[in-house]
Amino acid sequence: MSQKTTNRPASAAALALALGAALTVAASPVLAADAAKEKCYGVAMKGKNDCKAGAGTSCAGSSMRDHQGNAWAYVPAGTCEKTASPTSPTGFGQLKEFKEKKA
Amino acid sequence: MNAGAFAAALLDRTAPCPPGLRSWNGSAVAQRFAVYRNNFAVSLVEALADSFPVLRELVGAAFFRTLADAYVRRVPPRSPALAWYGADFPDFVAAFPAASGVPYLADVARLEYVRILAFHAADAAPLPAAALAAALRKPEQLPALRLQLHPSIAVLASPFAVVSLWAAHQGLTAIAAVDPFRPECALVARCGDSVEVTAIPSAAVRFIAALQAGAVLGEAVAQAASPSASFDPAACLGLLIGRQLLAGPAGQQGGSP
Amino acid sequence: MSDAAPSGHPGRGAPVSLPAAAGLGLKPEHFREVLATRPALGFFEIHAENYMVPGGPFHHHLERIRADYALSVHGVGLSIGGAGPLDEAHLDRLAALLDRYEPAAFSEHLAWSSHGGVFFNDLLPLPYDAATLARVCGHVEHVQERLGRRMLLENPATYVEFAAAEMSEAEFLAEVVRRTGCGLLLDVNNAYVACTNHGRDVHAYLCALPLAAVGEIHLAGFACEADSLGAPLLIDSHGAPVADAVWSLYDEALALTGPVATLLERDRDLPPFPLLLEEAQRAGVRLAARLPMTAVA
Numbered sequence: 227m228s229q230k231t232t233n234r235p236a237s238a239a240a241l242a243l244a245l246g247a248a249l250t251v252a253a254s255p256v257l258a259a260d261a262a263k264e265k266c267y268g269v270a271m272k273g274k275n276d277c278k279a280g281a282g283t284s285c286a287g288s289s290m291r292d293h294q295g296n297a298w299a300y301v302p303a304g305t306c307e308k309t310a311s312p313t314s315p316t317g318f319g320q321l322k323e324f325k326e327k328k329a
Numbered sequence: 330m331n332a333g334a335f336a337a338a339l340l341d342r343t344a345p346c347p348p349g350l351r352s353w354n355g356s357a358v359a360q361r362f363a364v365y366r367n368n369f370a371v372s373l374v375e376a377l378a379d380s381f382p383v384l385r386e387l388v389g390a391a392f393f394r395t396l397a398d399a400y401v402r403r404v405p406p407r408s409p410a411l412a413w414y415g416a417d418f419p420d421f422v423a424a425f426p427a428a429s430g431v432p433y434l435a436d437v438a439r440l441e442y443v444r445i446l447a448f449h450a451a452d453a454a455p456l457p458a459a460a461l462a463a464a465l466r467k468p469e470q471l472p473a474l475r476l477q478l479h480p481s482i483a484v485l486a487s488p489f490a491v492v493s494l495w496a497a498h499q500g501l502t503a504i505a506a507v508d509p510f511r512p513e514c515a516l517v518a519r520c521g522d523s524v525e526v527t528a529i530p531s532a533a534v535r536f537i538a539a540l541q542a543g544a545v546l547g548e549a550v551a552q553a554a555s556p557s558a559s560f561d562p563a564a565c566l567g568l569l570i571g572r573q574l575l576a577g578p579a580g581q582q583g584g585s586p
Numbered sequence: 587m588s589d590a591a592p593s594g595h596p597g598r599g600a601p602v603s604l605p606a607a608a609g610l611g612l613k614p615e616h617f618r619e620v621l622a623t624r625p626a627l628g629f630f631e632i633h634a635e636n637y638m639v640p641g642g643p644f645h646h647h648l649e650r651i652r653a654d655y656a657l658s659v660h661g662v663g664l665s666i667g668g669a670g671p672l673d674e675a676h677l678d679r680l681a682a683l684l685d686r687y688e689p690a691a692f693s694e695h696l697a698w699s700s701h702g703g704v705f706f707n708d709l710l711p712l713p714y715d716a717a718t719l720a721r722v723c724g725h726v727e728h729v730q731e732r733l734g735r736r737m738l739l740e741n742p743a744t745y746v747e748f749a750a751a752e753m754s755e756a757e758f759l760a761e762v763v764r765r766t767g768c769g770l771l772l773d774v775n776n777a778y779v780a781c782t783n784h785g786r787d788v789h790a791y792l793c794a795l796p797l798a799a800v801g802e803i804h805l806a807g808f809a810c811e812a813d814s815l816g817a818p819l820l821i822d823s824h825g826a827p828v829a830d831a832v833w834s835l836y837d838e839a840l841a842l843t844g845p846v847a848t849l850l851e852r853d854r855d856l857p858p859f860p861l862l863l864e865e866a867q868r869a870g871v872r873l874a875a876r877l878p879m880t881a882v883a
Contacts, residue, residue, distance in 0.1 A: 236551055242468035245563075246465060247563035248567040249567075249570060251564070252571035253571075273636030275409070275411050275633045275662050276853040279824075304385075306388060306434070333702065336706070352813065355815070356814040361819065364821060368707075406705040407705065409673070409676055409705045410639070410676075448642050451640035451641040522646065
């Protein structure tokens with residue numbers, strides 16, 4: 227990242243060429259189709275504020291307490307286990323067993 | 330009532346039930362108080378799950394819940410508007426010891442957070458094609474041209490394959506086919522009602538970041554190129570124009586409203 | 587029912603003018619369907635905080651829906667019962683939102699949700715004593731002053747009571763309404779949940795409320811748990827259909843208030859939109875039956 231001193235501002239002629247080409251590509255239906263292939267969308271987002279109370283006296287709340295309080299051997303169950311990892315002994319991405327001490 | 334004691338007992342699950350509470354039938358107030366304590370934590374864990382769905386799938390629901398619960402207690406919201414809650418959750422993930430075996434998690438979380446910013450970012454009318462055509466008729470002024478980007482645009486450069494990992498969780502590719510240790514850069518921007526994630530070259534990240542920092546076109550192109558990576562300004566500008574990510578009006582230096 | 591404009595705040599700002607019809611909480615998951623089908627509803631209600639964002643799809647859709655429907659803005663984060671002063675930055679955001687969408691009603695909760703700069707994302711209970719009453723009234727007056735309109739205050743669902751309480755919840759609410767001129771958002775589900783959780787007679791509770799000030803009614807579903815003695819402990823989950831007992835209580839309330847704009851709230855385990863619409867229309871039918879015959883088009 228030390229290239230700053232070597233970079234000179236681009237010339238007007240080069241920029242004109244680039245912008246002209248850009249306008250052409252942007253207008254071309256071929257690019258639009260290509261771009262559609264590369265880009266990915268996400269699902270619509272939800273509103274995060276509401277006035278519900280959901281957890282009640284136990285359910286999710288107490289199971290979280292169990293995870294934190296005990297030296298609980300956690301078995302990961304996420305997609306990261308399917309990703310390649312050169313640094314992992316198994317060759318796949320791995321989370322550690324969850325043995326968090328009480329804060 | 331001492332609201333401070335009530336608040337402290339919400340945050341700290343090991344704290345005793347706050348004083349001064351009662352129940353009509355003499356049933357345990359601690360159990361009743363647990364409704365509030367649980368709702369505080371669980372509602373915010375759910376908010377994080379909505380904001381970081383790919384991270385959640387990567388680590389699994391149980392691990393995510395533990396991770397998010399630890400964060401909620403360490404960094405509870407400071408604002409009632411929850412849309413942006415979790416800004417430093419990616420940093421928290423990076424420092425979470427049990428997740429250290431999967432080093433790309435934090436950058437995937439950063440990508441997800443940037444998507445939220447893009448989703449709620451201000452609106453802006455696209456730059457009319459005529460304005461660009463007009464700029465092209467005065468080529469000598471192009472180096473000083475100041476292009477405004479759509480407010481939703483963000484770029485992210487990562488040593489990990491964040492775009493591919495994200496895409497794999499949209500059902501676009503198989504997760505096993507992704508090499509997470511291949512560096513990728515992402516362009517995130519809103520298009521209509523959805524937020525798009527696109528892989529772009531690292532030089533394009535530098536170009537867009539320079540424009541965002543206020544650089545004029547000539548400077549931004551110069552900053553984009555590096556000894557190791559050439560920059561194709563036509564391709565990058567074509568992408569921005571084609572996706573309507575240049576916002577009007579384009580003025581000469583100092584000419585923006 | 588709206589002639590209860592007490593001294594101090596005579597008719598300042600926009601009055602509550604939601605139509606006496608059924609409404610639904612607007613969920614982003616249903617934006618498209620609402621715009622595509624234009625369901626027969628009297629109004630939509632939004633949670634204010636979800637729209638405190640600069641731009642994007644939430645505003646795009648709300649603007650289009652607002653063009654065709656009356657709107658109610660329901661705050662969930664103002665912490666009107668908070669121990670400290672109100673969050674002025676939050677009030678500013680609220681004022682901007684109300685200016686932008688000109689809703690027929692603005693409501694908040696008799697609860698607190700922030701303390702010491704932390705937002706707990708929950709509606710937390712208050713002791714009904716004189717000090718709390720003075721503080722809540724001061725905050726309600728400040729909100730009405732800042733927003734230039736009368737607000738509605740909602741009765742809460744609670745799970746604990748305070749040993750220090752000096753009056754009942756209904757007395758507390760009646761006094762807030764009397765002193766500040768605010769209206770009451772009668773949440774029938776909350777009334778049922780709170781009365782069950784605290785062994786109160788819900789009919790007596792209802793009659794003790796300042797019903798002349800009711801500007802809107804909420805209906806929702808609850809979840810049922812048990813306290814340590816096995817007595818029912820109802821949770822205001824917004825995750826189930828309205829219970830039969832709550833429909834009955836709603837009928838009882840309508841007989842006392844006359845037809846009032848009624849919202850069906852659902853925030854968890856969202857069913858398909860047509861099912862929500864059908865449930866809201868159960869309220870709509872009850873309202874229509876109480877409207878003067880001449881008003882039926």
